[in-house]
Amino acid sequence: MAPLHPGLIAACVSVFGEAGETAARVVLTLLSVWSCAWLMVLATRAHSERAGRLAGWVAALYLPLVPFAHVLLSEGLAIALLLPACALLLAVAAGELRGHRGTAALVGAGFAVGLACLTKEACLFWLGALGLWGACSLGRPAQLESRRWSTGVRRAALFLGAAAMTIAPWSARASADLGSLQLLGRTAGLNAYMGWNRDYINFDLVGLDVPEAGAPGASLRASLLEPPADMEQWRFQFLPDVAERNRLAVATGRAFIRAHTGFFLRTRAVKVADLLTPLSYMTRYLRMPPPDPEVAGVKATGGYCSVLTSRPFSVPLTLVSIAMVLALLLLAAYGSIMVPLSPGAAGLVAAACAATAPLALVVAMSRFRAPGEALLIVPAAAALASLRCPPARGLFRRSLFVAALGLLLWSWTLAVAPILASLEEL
Amino acid sequence: MSPEDDPQGQVAPSEPPGEGPVQWLLALGLGAAAAITITLGLSGAPTTEELLERARTPDDPRTQVQAMHALILRGYWEERPLEELTSHLEASSAEVGDFVTRMHGSLLRPR
Numbered sequence: 001m002a003p004l005h006p007g008l009i010a011a012c013v014s015v016f017g018e019a020g021e022t023a024a025r026v027v028l029t030l031l032s033v034w035s036c037a038w039l040m041v042l043a044t045r046a047h048s049e050r051a052g053r054l055a056g057w058v059a060a061l062y063l064p065l066v067p068f069a070h071v072l073l074s075e076g077l078a079i080a081l082l083l084p085a086c087a088l089l090l091a092v093a094a095g096e097l098r099g100h101r102g103t104a105a106l107v108g109a110g111f112a113v114g115l116a117c118l119t120k121e122a123c124l125f126w127l128g129a130l131g132l133w134g135a136c137s138l139g140r141p142a143q144l145e146s147r148r149w150s151t152g153v154r155r156a157a158l159f160l161g162a163a164a165m166t167i168a169p170w171s172a173r174a175s176a177d178l179g180s181l182q183l184l185g186r187t188a189g190l191n192a193y194m195g196w197n198r199d200y201i202n203f204d205l206v207g208l209d210v211p212e213a214g215a216p217g218a219s220l221r222a223s224l225l226e227p228p229a230d231m232e233q234w235r236f237q238f239l240p241d242v243a244e245r246n247r248l249a250v251a252t253g254r255a256f257i258r259a260h261t262g263f264f265l266r267t268r269a270v271k272v273a274d275l276l277t278p279l280s281y282m283t284r285y286l287r288m289p290p291p292d293p294e295v296a297g298v299k300a301t302g303g304y305c306s307v308l309t310s311r312p313f314s315v316p317l318t319l320v321s322i323a324m325v326l327a328l329l330l331l332a333a334y335g336s337i338m339v340p341l342s343p344g345a346a347g348l349v350a351a352a353c354a355a356t357a358p359l360a361l362v363v364a365m366s367r368f369r370a371p372g373e374a375l376l377i378v379p380a381a382a383a384l385a386s387l388r389c390p391p392a393r394g395l396f397r398r399s400l401f402v403a404a405l406g407l408l409l410w411s412w413t414l415a416v417a418p419i420l421a422s423l424e425e426l
Numbered sequence: 427m428s429p430e431d432d433p434q435g436q437v438a439p440s441e442p443p444g445e446g447p448v449q450w451l452l453a454l455g456l457g458a459a460a461a462i463t464i465t466l467g468l469s470g471a472p473t474t475e476e477l478l479e480r481a482r483t484p485d486d487p488r489t490q491v492q493a494m495h496a497l498i499l500r501g502y503w504e505e506r507p508l509e510e511l512t513s514h515l516e517a518s519s520a521e522v523g524d525f526v527t528r529m530h531g532s533l534l535r536p537r
Contacts, residue, residue, distance in 0.1 A: 099442040103449055158449045161456030168460035172467020177496040179471045240501030
């Protein structure tokens with residue numbers, strides 16, 4: 001698996017011994033403060049100082065990202081690496097960093113995204129999306145409308161080269177260990193297994209009995225997830241050889257998709273809704289029982305302490321968490337489409353969405369969207385800062401905004417049944 | 427009108443001289459270094475026999491643990507009788523036994 005996050009926990013344990021788990025949580029909490037500061041930088045650069053201040057408040061108070069600030073999951077570290085990279089790239093796109101400083105910024109951004117890939121394999125999508133965005137946006141001087149593609153491609157190549165060199169030593173080691181080419185690790189193969197060779201899976205809903213009727217969208221959701229009759233024959237043997245297991249998972253999954261294209265597309269519609277769901281890991285932790293103190297070992301998952309999971313706290317916190325996701329997505333859609341942002345900023349938001357959307361092709365759940373969700377705080381803050389200003393004009397912008405609203409409403413319709421099931425568990 | 431002028435006549439902030447070639451050289455150099463690093467890692471991948479030998483390297487527990495990890499990832503021990511694994515662990519350092527017990531305890535269950 002990608003080594004950086006386990007390496008961070010191992011380093012904490014080796015330095016602090018039995019207090020290593022607590023030390024790792026403190027480090028992740030400090031990293032969330034670091035991420036909050038970079039969101040302020042990004043929002044200031046993308047819109048205004050007022051947007052920067054608002055981004056800081058939103059980032060500090062946004063409950064759905066709270067678990068990644070202290071639970072031992074890798075998203076907190078990935079966010080802390082991706083945000084400064086985005087800020088550096090945006091500064092180059094805006095012409096604020098030029099010459100040797102611009103070159104250093106591009107190498108630094110590539111290094112940071114490379115480290116993010118070594119934290120979470122899914123960040124490879126960010127690498128591709130940011131590289132494409134860079135080719136389009138990094139060659140446009142701030143004062144000009146015209147683009148210089150050769151400059152953009154060159155700067156994007158430098159960014160991608162730095163990221164590739166950051167990843168390469170680990171790829172070499174993983175390839176040597178497994179005896180076959182491995183870019184990062186084995187989670188991609190496991191996710192292909194879970195997304196393509198198993199029935200519907202979403203860890204947001206673990207332990208929940210989602211109703212198939214009675215709630216708005218429940219029967220539609222159930223019909224979209226109706227599995228084909230021959231599902232069993234497509235499961236593959238879980239081989240001990242990791243490289244062979246990954247190869248078999250992908251090959252079997254691709255054959256299954258070819259044989260059941262309709263089922264695959266239907267379930268992907270639900271996966272898109274899962275990425276945009278108002279549920280989050282915060283709501284998941286609030287309904288789960290607190291961790292058992294008798295069980296030894298470092299635990300990444302498990303519920304919060306019994307005070308927070310008691311109904312007087314869990315119900316309002318869950319409702320606030322759900323409302324915060326709804327508000328963030330609406331404001332982010334408005335801010336990135338209807339509010340004029342600095343050169344490259346709207347494209348950067350589009351790149352974050354493009355990096356997150358492919359997750360719907362494999363396994364989708366709210367946890368995987370966390371880096372993109374954090375970046376959406378930037379256009380949301382811009383929207384809050386511009387509430388008294390008239391929106392940008394233009395048929396294309398309005399059409400895009402209406403389409404975004406339609407996608408959100410479709411996703412939230414499919415999320416009603418899981419939300420009700422989640423509330424009933426409290 | 428020069429290529430760096432916009433239609434309104436504004437002049438773009440020109441790049442410092444030499445920035446383009448330097449960035450291309452860096453990009454190509456880093457990309458090539460990454461490709462060479464991965465190729466070297468792949469071409470130097472040890473065979474299963476070499477890993478078994480490394481796993482018995484005397485007085486080098488770190489090499490032993492790395493070799494044992496690679497063998498486990500390749501599924502080597504799952505295809506062997508449990509007795510072979512336990513006798514290998516008895517002949518190995520305490521670090522290797524600790525690693526297998528903590529990280530891959532399921533291998534030690536009867537099968």
